[in-house]
Amino acid sequence: MTHTTKFAGAIVYQGPSQLDGRPIVAIVTAGSDNEKTGDMDQLYILPDTGQTPAQAWKSGDYASVCGNCTHRVNDTCYVVRVQGSRAIYAKYQRGGYPTLDPATLPKTRAIRLGAAGSPDAEVALAKLLVAHGQNTLVREGALTGMRGKETAMAKLVAAQATAANADGAGFVVEALAMLVSQSGKAGPMEEMLNLAVSLDNKAMQLAVVRGLDRGGRDAKAKPTKGAAVSKVAKLLWLPAEPPAMAKLTAALTDKAGAAALAGVNERVMWVGKPGAPKPPVVVPLTAAQQASFEHGRAIFNGLCAACHQPHGYGLDGLAPPLVDSEWVTGKPDVVARIVMNGLGGPVKVGGRTWDLSMPPMAQLNDEDLAAVVTYVRREWEHTASPVDAKFVKGLRDQYATHASWTSDELRPPAAAKK
Ligand code: HEC
Numbered sequence: 001m002t003h004t005t006k007f008a009g010a011i012v013y014q015g016p017s018q019l020d021g022r023p024i025v026a027i028v029t030a031g032s033d034n035e036k037t038g039d040m041d042q043l044y045i046l047p048d049t050g051q052t053p054a055q056a057w058k059s060g061d062y063a064s065v066c067g068n069c070t071h072r073v074n075d076t077c078y079v080v081r082v083q084g085s086r087a088i089y090a091k092y093q094r095g096g097y098p099t100l101d102p103a104t105l106p107k108t109r110a111i112r113l114g115a116a117g118s119p120d121a122e123v124a125l126a127k128l129l130v131a132h133g134q135n136t137l138v139r140e141g142a143l144t145g146m147r148g149k150e151t152a153m154a155k156l157v158a159a160q161a162t163a164a165n166a167d168g169a170g171f172v173v174e175a176l177a178m179l180v181s182q183s184g185k186a187g188p189m190e191e192m193l194n195l196a197v198s199l200d201n202k203a204m205q206l207a208v209v210r211g212l213d214r215g216g217r218d219a220k221a222k223p224t225k226g227a228a229v230s231k232v233a234k235l236l237w238l239p240a241e242p243p244a245m246a247k248l249t250a251a252l253t254d255k256a257g258a259a260a261l262a263g264v265n266e267r268v269m270w271v272g273k274p275g276a277p278k279p280p281v282v283v284p285l286t287a288a289q290q291a292s293f294e295h296g297r298a299i300f301n302g303l304c305a306a307c308h309q310p311h312g313y314g315l316d317g318l319a320p321p322l323v324d325s326e327w328v329t330g331k332p333d334v335v336a337r338i339v340m341n342g343l344g345g346p347v348k349v350g351g352r353t354w355d356l357s358m359p360p361m362a363q364l365n366d367e368d369l370a371a372v373v374t375y376v377r378r379e380w381e382h383t384a385s386p387v388d389a390k391f392v393k394g395l396r397d398q399y400a401t402h403a404s405w406t407s408d409e410l411r412p413p414a415a416a417k418k
Contacts, residue, residue: 010100011092013124014048017064023048024064026124027088027097044088045121053085065120100128122149126156130165133157133172143175148311150176151191158195158204166203173204174211181215181267183323185381186236189268193244197251206257209248213263237279238270282383289374289386292367296375299368303361304376312380319356320349327410328376329384334410336373336387336395339364342404357404366392 013026025048046053047061056062066072091097133139146153154176161169180188189212196208216233245265252261269276285293301310307319314321322328327349328335344357364372366389373392377384 009088009091009097011097012043012100012128013045013120014099018119018123019067020064022061022064024120025092026121027092028100029088043121044085046085046089046092050093053089067119122153122156126153126160129153129157129172130160130169133168133175139172139175143179146176146179147309147313148188150180151188151195154192154208155195155198158199158201158207161201161204170203170207173207174214177208177211178215179211181212182233184234184236186238186268187381189236190238190242190244193242193248193264193268197244197247202251205248206252206260209252209257209260209264213260216263216267233267235269235277236267238268241270241273242268280383283385285374285378285386289388292371292374292386292388293378295368296371296373297379299364299372300375300379303363304372307358312376314349317356319358320347320352320354322376323380324382325349327407329382330411332373332377332385332387332391333395335376336369336392337399337402337405337410339369339373340392340395341399341402343407343410344404345406347407360404366390366396 009027009029011025011027013024015024016022017024024045026043026045029042029044045065047056047064049056049061051059051061062072070076129139154173157169157172157176161173177192180192192208192212196205196212199205199208245261245268248261252258269279271279304322307315308322309315309319312321312323327338327347338358339361342358342360346353346355348354361369361372370387370389370392374386376382377386
């Protein structure tokens with residue numbers, strides 16, 4: 001399919017705010033020259049009360065969009081909404097934006113929706129997904145922005161499923177469950193199982209379990225001849241038997257449901273499960289290390305998350321993922337040196353090459369640096385060793401004046417696993 005008209009932005013939601021019921025509008029615009037994020041289509045959510053964004057900001061109308069976010073209340077928002085939004089709102093008022101028609105989206109661009117974090121945007125996105133979930137571009141675009149919110153979004157989408165749109169909704173719910181399963185984290189997996197139990201719509205329930213099953217199949221493993229399914233990916237260890245499993249077994253008795261559930265059951269393990277292998281041994285943190293971990297969480301959220309994102313999976317054009325990164329979970333000096341001195345040039349993370357640059361985090365003292373390193377080595381179900389301030393001091397004595405590292409210096413290519 002070719003496109004004769006250039007995508008020039010569109011309205012994706014127009015209606016009451018879920019926060020206070022007052023009118024808002026969400027508009028996706030085409031193109032941006034933001035150096036940090038690269039050329040992206042942006043989503044603007046604006047009060048739709050007829051005032052300019054600047055007037056709306058002053059009069060408090062942005063509460064319909066931002067709620068009681070302290071940055072709105074204290075006027076400390078770092079997103080300069082008012083400048084960029086003015087032109088968008090003026091064009092909208094002139095009737096300059098059509099309502100989104102996925103067919104007009106350029107096929108060459110990837111879209112990334114769902115990062116806004118506002119309840120209105122998420123409801124709008126769930127509606128868009130139910131209506132257009134079978135359009136690959138819309139679905140993929142929404143899913144890439146969905147990290148850490150998959151279960152919440154699956155719940156919103158399932159709630160909108162009707163007999164008429166069951167296919168579209170089921171498709172999306174299955175894709176969301178698959179993402180969770182692929183990420184290989186036990187906590188989110190259990191959340192999804194609990195969601196499946198809570199749904200009274202059988203088709204949506206099956207969609208969740210099917211997605212969890214499919215996401216656990218190792219895509220790279222060739223299906224063995226004669227075997228019904230391909231190899232199961234990494235086992236997921238839950239702290240105890242999830243009550244959801246027994247409930248789902250009772251609920252999903254048809255052939256498709258039972259088969260998908262059997263796949264999930266092969267993957268999910270807990271201590272004491274009949275036939276389960278030995279669980280991996282994780283050395284628990286001491287009380288002092290746990291306190292350092294908590295301090296590290298605060299540093300991560302205030303500093304690293306701006307680039308690596310609160311969910312740790314990174315953001316295209318800005319920073320690579322830390323979740324399941326060998327740089328994070330490998331030898332402890334590697335991540336400590338990256339944070340201390342910075343990193344530049346090509347670096348391979350999770351099979352993808354990034355070529356950006358990270359500045360040194362010079363504001364962190366030895367204790368802070370040890371804390372944030374401990375945090376990233378144990379968060380996201382990582383099980384790597386913690387580090388302490390003494391360890392960091394040793395590195396600082398050696399490398400304090402070192403320039404930004406390259407990945408080859410930190411880990412010679414021969415030693416790299418991926
Ligand atoms: C200003 C944005 C920014 C901030 C803030 C930032 N990083 Fe990074 N980080 C990057 C970029 C960009 C790269 C990739 C550099 C390259 O391409 O060579 C990176 C790479 C890394 C890597 C190696 C690659 C990987 O994904 O595992 C680690 C580990 C890392 N950062 C940890 C941290 C930690 C911990 C913090 C907070 C203390 C932090 N970063 C703060 C931008 C940032």
